Structure formats: structure tokens, C-alpha cells
Amino acid sequence: MRDASDVFPDDLRxxxxxxxxxxxxxxxxxLLSRHNPLLLHVTKSVARRSEDSMDAYAMVLEELxxxxxxxxRAYDADGRSKFTTWLVIxxxxxxxxxxxxxxxxxxxxxxxxxxxSVAAVSRRHLHDLLSGTIDLxxxxxxxxxxxxxxxxxxxLQAHLERALGELGAEDRLIVKLRFEDGLTAREIANLIGLxxxxxxxxxxxxxxxxxxxxxxxxGVDGSAP
Amino acid sequence: MESHEAAPRHPPTEQLAAFLERRLxxxxxxxxxxxxxxxxxxxxxxxxxxxxxxxxxASRRRxxxxxxxxxxxxxxxxxxxxxxxxxxxxxxxDERSQGVxxxxxxxxxxxxxxxxxxxxxxxxxxxxxxxxxxxLYKVAVLDSTGTVKWSERTTDTSVVIPDSVPLxxxxxxxxxxxxxxxxxxxxxxxxxxxxx
Numbered sequence: 001m002r003d004a005s006d007v008f009p010d011d012l013r014x015x016x017x018x019x020x021x022x023x024x025x026x027x028x029x030x031l032l033s034r035h036n037p038l039l040l041h042v043t044k045s046v047a048r049r050s051e052d053s054m055d056a057y058a059m060v061l062e063e064l065x066x067x068x069x070x071x072x073r074a075y076d077a078d079g080r081s082k083f084t085t086w087l088v089i090x091x092x093x094x095x096x097x098x099x100x101x102x103x104x105x106x107x108x109x110x111x112x113x114x115x116x117s118v119a120a121v122s123r124r125h126l127h128d129l130l131s132g133t134i135d136l137x138x139x140x141x142x143x144x145x146x147x148x149x150x151x152x153x154x155x156l157q158a159h160l161e162r163a164l165g166e167l168g169a170e171d172r173l174i175v176k177l178r179f180e181d182g183l184t185a186r187e188i189a190n191l192i193g194l195x196x197x198x199x200x201x202x203x204x205x206x207x208x209x210x211x212x213x214x215x216x217x218x219g220v221d222g223s224a225p
Numbered sequence: 226m227e228s229h230e231a232a233p234r235h236p237p238t239e240q241l242a243a244f245l246e247r248r249l250x251x252x253x254x255x256x257x258x259x260x261x262x263x264x265x266x267x268x269x270x271x272x273x274x275x276x277x278x279x280x281x282x283a284s285r286r287r288x289x290x291x292x293x294x295x296x297x298x299x300x301x302x303x304x305x306x307x308x309x310x311x312x313x314x315x316x317x318x319d320e321r322s323q324g325v326x327x328x329x330x331x332x333x334x335x336x337x338x339x340x341x342x343x344x345x346x347x348x349x350x351x352x353x354x355x356x357x358x359x360x361l362y363k364v365a366v367l368d369s370t371g372t373v374k375w376s377e378r379t380t381d382t383s384v385v386i387p388d389s390v391p392l393x394x395x396x397x398x399x400x401x402x403x404x405x406x407x408x409x410x411x412x413x414x415x416x417x418x419x420x421x
Contacts, residue, residue: 041281046273080249081242088281089238089274096273169255172262180265181272191275193247 006084008077009034016073028065035087042088046095052102056095063094156220163214171207178204236260241271245278288342291369291397298371299399299416332356334402334414337383345419352383356404356412363403366390374398392421 011034015027032039039060040053047056064071075086164172174192177183178200185197185204194200236257243249244257261268337352339345351364364384365376375390392398398421402414 038281041284042277045277045280076237076239078239078243081239081246085242085245085274085278086238088277089241089270092273092277093270169259169262173258176262176268177272181268183272187272187275190279191271
């Protein structure tokens, strides 16, 4: 079991059990001073512009205090995780919602340095991997693009979805983490609990081989529509 | 590629936190992995949290190592300063044999503010408790390489670091107070630090 103070910090207990307003305020100040660096770290990592991160930070404090600390009261310490891990998830959600409200961006829509969606680039990468080799004949001039290309793209996508659905849950998760979310092999290893990134590479290689075989059985032998 | 309809019930936040800390086992872990494979929103929660926790750990490591380097550097400076302390009268044979004033001579100066690691803006005030009546204090501010950025002699128990001292925003600085008492004996606060 974890250290009890990690699972349910004394400051949090004091805050939630305080009867008097002054005691509650004092406990809130103590809790805040203990976790302030982490809260600031989260707000800065989500809202990267300085003024946004400070606004997000102020909003987070307001939301955590709202309705007599309703969000903090929802914390259900089951002894397996630290309060800080739970707090980071909650604060991140608040910050992503804040950014989405301010800029209208969906919280999953990460972009790379060229403004392209990470998910779109990663999906293209998966298609290319499954094609095995790049076929010169598949590079089509935009002006001469066949009219049924979008339909064939949809068909290809549907075949891929079905092939992915046949994988085991952990393999499917690894594919999504790599090709949908753009995580590095090291990040995936850390998240899934594999020893090194090389284990991830080996799993990915086996998964793409399996997907390629499943697609070939459906008559799909390349990534071009 | 996926929709939320495929995974309508999200797991509790505590379960995501336990997964991140590798505390989920057996069927519970398997069920969560199946959910994560189909739910972009929960996957987003765990991937971003994992990244934030990793970077928080890395910056905490940096914060822990930096003061150690600074304390070593500041201690070296203090040792050098102590060695060249002038006019330090030798104690009598009686004092040496009876250990007179020995504990008192070793009492360090108590720092009042700023607290170790506190963030400090412009016009930083350094305060400490009086060591002995009419003691002369020497305050020194050092950077993380041990270079003295500013020093001051005073009989007061506080000083303000002038604006003219070039301290970088976000950097960590170390400071010491050495007291020279009227009887010629000296004591120190040891190294303390603040961030600008």
C-alpha cells in the first residue's frame, strides 16, 4: 500500500472536515501552498501562453473552490493512486476545457509544427507502413485524380477499421497511441508498462505484419485509394 | 477513427490514476485497456497526464540538484572567507580547557526571510535574527557557480538587495550571513537560497 499521506493528504482531510470557515480557509491555503508548483506546471503545460496560463490557473483555483470544494470532495481515495495523480487529471481537464472555450479547439486536436493534425499525420504513417513499400504508380496527380478516389479511400478506411477491431485490446491500444495520438515508443513503454521502447518497436512490427496480412486477405495490398 | 459511442461509460478518475501508477492488475486492467483502445478522450487524459508527471518529475530533479551544487559552492566560499578572517583573538587556556562559550560560538545565525526556495521579486529583503549586541554582519549573495554577486557589511539585521545587482529572473541564488561579534568570535547562517 501507498503512504497514507500520499493517498489522502492531511491538508485535504483538514479542508474537507473543517466545520468553521476560518479553518477551511487555513486548510485551503496549506493545501494550495503544497500543490501550487504542480498546479502551475499543469496550467503552463496546457495553456502555453503566459497570460493564458495565468488565466487558466485562476480559473482552476476558482473551480476547485466552487460549491464548497465539490471537485475535491469527489475524490475517492481507494489506496492505489496518489492524490497528486488524480489532481493532475482533474486540473488538466479543466485547463483543456478552458483552452477550448477560449480558442474553440477540441482538446484532442494537437498539431505539429507545420499546423498539421498529429492524428492525421500519424494515420498517414500507418497507411504507409501497411503498404510495405511506396508504389510510384500510387502517386497521383491531383488534376488527374480519379472521381471514385474518395469512395475507395472510405473503403480502405473501413477495411482498416475492421482489421484493427480484430486485434487484441492491448495491441489496438498500442496502435492508437502510436498512430492516432503520436506518442513516442518510449512514452508508450512507460504507459503500458513495457520495459523499453525496443519492446514497443517489436510489438508494433508484429502488429503491422498482422494488419497487413488481414488487409491482404480482404484484397487490399497498398495504402493508395 | 473512433467515436465516443463505442465507449459510453468512462472509468472513474481514480482508476485512470491507478493505471498511470501501474496499480491496476488482472481483469480490471484488461477492462480499462479495452476502454482506452476505443475512447480517445480517456486516452487523452492518460497520455497528457503521463507527460505532465514525467516533466514535473524532471523539473523536481533539477530543483533538487541545483541547490546541492549551490550549497557546495557557497560552502567553499565560506571556508575561504573564514580562513582570511582577521584579528581573531585566541582564547585563554582556561576557556579552551573548560569549553567556555563553545556551544554559543557554534550557534548558527537564524534566518527570518526569505524562506529557502522562496520566489523573490525586486528589492529582495534578507532578514535574520540578531546574533549578539553590536555584532557586525557580512551578507553575501552568490550564484549557482559560487560567484559572489553582491556583498554588504551592516550592523542591522536586514538588508535590501539593490536593484543595480544583476540577478536573473528564474535563477536560484544563495546567501550567507556571517556575524563578527565584539569579542572577536564569528558565526554564520550557512547557505540559504531563493529564486528571483
